[in-house]
Amino acid sequence: MNKFFVNIYAFFIALVVVISLLYVSKNEILNYYAKPLQDSLQKTISLQNDLESGKIVVFGSSELVINPNQKFLPQNYFNNDLKLPLRIQGNEGQQSFAILSQLAAYHGELIKENAKVVILLSPSWFTGSNNNGTTIPKFLEFMYPGMMNKLYFQSEIDDSYKILINNYVKNNISYIKNPNFIYEYSFNELEEDYLNNEIKKILIKSFDNRDINPPIVTYKNPILNYESLKIEANKIATPSTNNSYGISDEYFTKHIEPSIKIGSFPYSIIVPSELDKNQEYQDLLVLLELLKSYKIKPLFVMQDLHPYVFAKNRDEMTTVIKTIKSKIQENNYGYLDMWSYKKEDYEIGTLTDIVHSGELGWVKINQKIIEHFITKEEK
Numbered sequence: 001m002n003k004f005f006v007n008i009y010a011f012f013i014a015l016v017v018v019i020s021l022l023y024v025s026k027n028e029i030l031n032y033y034a035k036p037l038q039d040s041l042q043k044t045i046s047l048q049n050d051l052e053s054g055k056i057v058v059f060g061s062s063e064l065v066i067n068p069n070q071k072f073l074p075q076n077y078f079n080n081d082l083k084l085p086l087r088i089q090g091n092e093g094q095q096s097f098a099i100l101s102q103l104a105a106y107h108g109e110l111i112k113e114n115a116k117v118v119i120l121l122s123p124s125w126f127t128g129s130n131n132n133g134t135t136i137p138k139f140l141e142f143m144y145p146g147m148m149n150k151l152y153f154q155s156e157i158d159d160s161y162k163i164l165i166n167n168y169v170k171n172n173i174s175y176i177k178n179p180n181f182i183y184e185y186s187f188n189e190l191e192e193d194y195l196n197n198e199i200k201k202i203l204i205k206s207f208d209n210r211d212i213n214p215p216i217v218t219y220k221n222p223i224l225n226y227e228s229l230k231i232e233a234n235k236i237a238t239p240s241t242n243n244s245y246g247i248s249d250e251y252f253t254k255h256i257e258p259s260i261k262i263g264s265f266p267y268s269i270i271v272p273s274e275l276d277k278n279q280e281y282q283d284l285l286v287l288l289e290l291l292k293s294y295k296i297k298p299l300f301v302m303q304d305l306h307p308y309v310f311a312k313n314r315d316e317m318t319t320v321i322k323t324i325k326s327k328i329q330e331n332n333y334g335y336l337d338m339w340s341y342k343k344e345d346y347e348i349g350t351l352t353d354i355v356h357s358g359e360l361g362w363v364k365i366n367q368k369i370i371e372h373f374i375t376k377e378e379k
Contacts, residue, residue: 040146053214060120
């Protein structure tokens with residue numbers, strides 16, 4: 001009997017020692033056993049902080065990065081001139097599915113309460129064939145393993161979104177070189193691995209507790225004269241001296257003049273015949289549904305295709321644009337319509353080439369961002 005109690009006593013002493021060591025060195029243990037996951041999760045923290053803090057986050061594609069020195073580019077004008085915090089999240093090829101996947105991965109109470117989201121839509125996303133959605137390389141650029149772990153093991157999003165994203169990955173797995181296991185497993189397989197799930201949840205929560213604690217961002221409404229800013233935008237715009245369309249000289253010489261010489265100008269817009277079968281449109285509808293839970297209504301901006309360049313089939317594309325606009329406004333989301341319904345509507349300088357915003361275009365977009373998230377909030 002004495003030996004039994006001695007063993008019990010020794011066991012509890014050992015247990016106390018082990019627990020003490022774990023408590024004292026838990027960060028070191030996490031770093032040792034979960035270094036690869038930690039490195040990938042580290043990349044997720046910045047965007048999560050910004051969304052949870054209420055910083056304005058602008059999602060878009062190539063227009064955000066192609067002309068980085070533009071004065072009125074949102075990340076330049078807000079942060080440098082207005083001293084108002086704003087983040088861009090995007091690169092060439094980012095479209096609706098990549099955006100909704102990122103928002104799904106972070107879905108939680110703080111983001112639903114505080115996130116201020118701007119989504120720049122490009123009409124070209126909805127053109128071409130019906131298989132025009134996000135490509136797998138662009139998906140992987142934004143949904144790297146850390147983001148996928150957030151999605152599966154932390155996000156509070158409904159499982160239907162996780163399954164949708166998982167199915168997209170499964171359908172494209174053959175295009176992923178040396179895929180991480182997080183891409184290879186089905187959502188059901190991941191769900192059934194209870195022990196792995198619990199470990200991942202603990203690890204992710206531990207990293208979040210150490211690295212995510214954003215203060216709430218507050219904005220003061222800037223006093224601006226937008227007409228003066230538009231005049232300035234036209235003065236500093238990229239030179240357009242060899243054409244009357246407001247297209248930069250370099251772009252016109254390199255891309256438009258050759259088309260004129262061979263008689264392929266103006267261009268046709270390839271409009272899919274059935275919008276309901278258009279993958280990009282379907283992805284947008286899912287994104288609209290996801291954003292319904294956000295307390296602060298998001299802002300959508302429909303950009304333009306240069307009406308003097310993309311002149312053929314424009315009426316058919318206008319029908320698509322009107323349908324998209326209607327769907328967005330049905331949800332009472334903010335909407336800036338920059339589409340030129342007639343050539344006469346287009347203001348020279350809005351675009352710097354044939355699809356990307358010029359200085360004047362950015363002034364209009366910045367004005368809408370301020371009115372939607374700052375002016376309206378102060379009232």
